[in-house]
Amino acid sequence: MLDFKAFNILHPDGTLGEEARNNPSLNPEQLLFLYRLMLLNRRLDERMIMLQRQGRIGFYIGSAGEEAAIMGSAYALDERDWIVPCYRELGAALIRGYPLFQLICQFFGNAEDIVKGRQMPNHYGNRQLRFVSISSPVGTQIPQATGISLAIKIRGGSEVVLVYFGDGATSQGDFHVGLNFAGVYKTPTIFFCRNNQWAISTPTRCQTAVENIASKAQAYGIEGVQVDGNDLLAVHAVTSKAVERARQGGGATLIEAVTFRLGGHSTSDDPKAYRDEKQVEQWRQRDPLVRLRSYLINGGHWTEDDDTGLEGEIKEQIQENLKRAERVPPPAVDTLFSDVYDTIPWHLREQQEELEGETE
């Protein structure tokens, strides 16, 4: 699994490969911006998983090991572009400028959660940021993304749409219809598959008989490319190219980022029950965060001290937001009945009164 031939720029040891020459890299400032957010992402995940263990939140989905795939791609977008996430793209939300406090309130499902405590942790969404509402059903977002991008095309817009999903999602009918519509209508869509090798306990070889998920693009007449998903530079380069092509009317791309889920599927999952620690260890050697840090330090853009400092900052930032969020009360009971429709119909109004009456 580790000798895949996916497109790569930054080697696991933090040195640049040949491809660096052919691809405009990100400048140190950009890289540091990304590194900061990647570290925040990692620490936030760790912290929330701990909170879940302590019973302070109900559930959590982490993304350790997949940050480069998620953030390298999201960073290739403009503000005007749309992100259609699944549940594991916290990094994309952070890149997008999703306020940390808002995210944490969502994890608590409290009164300041902008989705009003209506969904499980990790199922946020922010219209202003063009970061679409997350749902659990695997794959549903894929053809929706095609729809957004078709609307853009119809209206002559210049935006593109980046949609995320896992290797498991490629088995759903919705994957097929989403990519097929995109091929037929030549929409500005980037289909970004995080192939993290596992769908809960199911390995990718049980999802598909082909080795290369990116090759499925051929069936739809769109571009396909496989990239080292733990290489921030490669992911960014490949996605930028796809964005460019989409923006210029060249149609959709399927990107397969080969990566690995270092943690459990979610806090409900114990991966030791189904996978070999050796595989995990091998992939830990390819940790995208460590790789980027090595590169930054080797290049003289960053020091161990800087890192210690950043760790401290992040810890405090998370701590502060957590403290604030934990003080926020749960959503008001009447939020149970709003937003089912734009206005509350008679039967829901009655049910609301009934709830008030019956629990007096």
Next chain:
Amino acid sequence: MLDFKAFNILHPDGTLGEEARNNPSLNPEQLLFLYRLMLLNRRLDERMIMLQRQGRIGFYIGSAGEEAAIMGSAYALDERDWIVPCYRELGAALIRGYPLFQLICQFFGNAEDIVKGRQMPNHYGNRQLRFVSISSPVGTQIPQATGISLAIKIRGGSEVVLVYFGDGATSQGDFHVGLNFAGVYKTPTIFFCRNNQWAISTPTRCQTAVENIASKAQAYGIEGVQVDGNDLLAVHAVTSKAVERARQGGGATLIEAVTFRLGGHSTSDDPKAYRDEKQVEQWRQRDPLVRLRSYLINGGHWTEDDDTGLEGEIKEQIQENLKRAERVPPPAVDTLFSDVYDTIPWHLREQQEELEGETE
């Protein structure tokens, strides 16, 4: 559309091409058997369409122009093998030995219809013949066929499964999941796509951005092959190969038979409203029936006189069965309530009594 490069043996003018040398042909006896059924198929279609116009049956779906694709493939199977049809494979039913009277009773939906008058014309099925019950929803049969073939594999059987569908069906999620499961489990399935260029009024280029539907096989790690669907010999050769491979554990094949629907989608459809007569005329030149007849006559296996005789026989055969079928009464009213479950539950028993009482 006419210069496609699909695998071909028998040229449109009835002469054999180069590929004839590399492929075991069917012997004249077999060819005559097939020709007789092809002609029966064509005349039966014509007759039923006329009956529909006269209001004697409610609806009909013909297959003119697609007989070689349907019959050449079905003929490549053994009796033990399964056929999973869609609504346009009358020819496969005939090959299978589906009694003509039974078919006609189904078109009438009368008391001798083995599906008990419960479905529209063309939605038959015969368990004894391993010819699965037809339903209207496009594509649902595809993953079911994978399921049958997986069962065969699990039980160590030697049967294979041949499933039919149109070009339109390739757009459904069910196409994707059916082929994907077949790839993953390496099942003995032959996915047979009649690419007849149209899905009602929608041309194939609106279903998919790729030219070659057979190439979609790659996405599932199964074999894919495109064949001249109006060439009985080529279809038979290609399908036989796929059957052989499947039987030997080599897994599934997607066959795309490039062909053309000469008539309307069904008796509810007037194709003049959406397609060019020129296209139809071009394809009429490639009529699989004419092609086979030319070959048989050129080879000295058949004469114009034989043909006139056969036409007479067929006419009579159809006429006789029609007469008999039209005398059969409609299904008894109590068949409304049986077969919903294996036994009739209380609520259906009550509803049956209610119907008897309320229509007294």
Next chain:
Amino acid sequence: MPVLNIIQAVNDALRLEMKRDDRVVVLGEDVGKFGGVFRATVGLYDEFGPNRVFDTPLAEAGIIATAIGMALYGLRPVPEIQFADFIYPAFDQIVNEAAKMRYRSGGQFTCPMVIRTPFGGGIKGGHYHSQSPEAYFVHTAGLKVIAPSNPYDAKGLLISAIRDENPVIFLEPKRVYRAARSEVPEGEYQIPIGEAKILSEGNDLTIVTYGAMVHTAMEAATRLKDEDNVTCEVIDLRTLMPYDLRTILGSVRKTGRAMIVHEAPRTCGFGAELSAAITERALLYLEGPVVRVTGFDTPFPYALENHYLPSVGRITTAARKLLNF
């Protein structure tokens, strides 16, 4: 006023709304140049072009998901599902996605769209060209469900549906697509979603129905009047969610008897809800149980569809039984 059938009325509503609001787009199988297998979108392609009216690949999940995406972007899609029987591949997109989008995003993202689809039997369509799936959608919070019975209502309700901010399932009674004709005003007008219409006033029995069954119920009411001197109040619900309980209750409190007529299978059908809701709120007014005359709990048959569908005979028999309760 011109006399139109339902297809023409639907077509008229689509054309007017497309003219009025360039965010309205029509998509579905065969709806483009061809104008739809029932001809409901005829002429729209020529008038508004391929960016506003287009054929899709044969995939209902794709049609609805595409419409959801378009709605998220700010368009007003009006997808057509060729027959209601074929809506199930899109069930997940409708029920888990479109219906829940507003709620789950705290009101940020919305899915205004109208899913048009012909429903109901009586055209010799068998299992898969006859179904009445309204109960599935009425049971799904977040959806509105509309089922007009005539051209006038069809036009006014479709216009309202397109302007509505919520996902709407718009069920068109295909049995009377052409048979139901009425005067239809030119130009735009709206019929409010959620308001039933009392088609005939009566004192003895309330018949609540919708879609093609309205016509059968009206015939039965005439027969009951003629043969039994019984007057029925026939209510055409028009909107099934949110439905007009107030009008129903007003009538039942007057007549003391209620009958629901629909084609869909009985068990857990929409009639069950109406029956339960009426009994909950008007028990003391009832002179007999709320009666359901419906399709049976079988798949929709072919040869015997006239036995399956509620008929004038079944309605009148049931009415007489109720009147003698």
Next chain:
Amino acid sequence: MPVLNIIQAVNDALRLEMKRDDRVVVLGEDVGKFGGVFRATVGLYDEFGPNRVFDTPLAEAGIIATAIGMALYGLRPVPEIQFADFIYPAFDQIVNEAAKMRYRSGGQFTCPMVIRTPFGGGIKGGHYHSQSPEAYFVHTAGLKVIAPSNPYDAKGLLISAIRDENPVIFLEPKRVYRAARSEVPEGEYQIPIGEAKILSEGNDLTIVTYGAMVHTAMEAATRLKDEDNVTCEVIDLRTLMPYDLRTILGSVRKTGRAMIVHEAPRTCGFGAELSAAITERALLYLEGPVVRVTGFDTPFPYALENHYLPSVGRITTAARKLLNF
């Protein structure tokens, strides 16, 4: 007798049936080596091997279609849908195909299979890990629907379901998967499909319920006894289609009052059917309307799920209101 929880009872039933009948196969997401996300299939892979117990790609339509194909061939598939909320991609295969196969083929082709799936709220699962979709399936002719509330019934009903000749939706109450424990006989036994169980005898009020709500209803009954000296007859339906109307009516004719409790949204929920059916047949015995205490007509919430779910408080309040009608 060993004391088991529901998961263990389900596992036990699967093992026994797989041993007894080599046509029984188990398939679904993560059900193989891993044993399922709720551990219901643990150990089966080791005991019966990859030909009898296997993981599928992540596609519910594929899982059910594969099961249909296997059933057509003569196997007895027991597919698992990981959460009932994710059954909709397979809705078309279930509703248009499995449910109609026997009827449409004149009884030639059949689809005996048991679709196991955990359902219901109370585990902080939000919109997509809490739904109760039973009404969709009860409304679909050709399906049986079962929802046990405890380990003993779960085992006996699952064995019956696997031996049944029809497609069965087997809804497992995940909130009490581990919490509901009871003595479960070793070895095989069957509980007949279609028979309800009276859990407590009473004279004042009949409470009809199923699944996890059985436990809430029993608590409410205790409270009503303690605080109001009101005795409730609590009926655990166990099978929702075909449901045991005879037992319900027997009880209602005795108590004169009926309440339905379920988690699913109210409108067009299964409670509507029960209410309608009771009123149709026992109107003159009723001392008040049939009352529904149910989930609300909203998507299933997250933070407020305890307000959404029928509680002991809501049940007792509604009961008192009915008793004072």
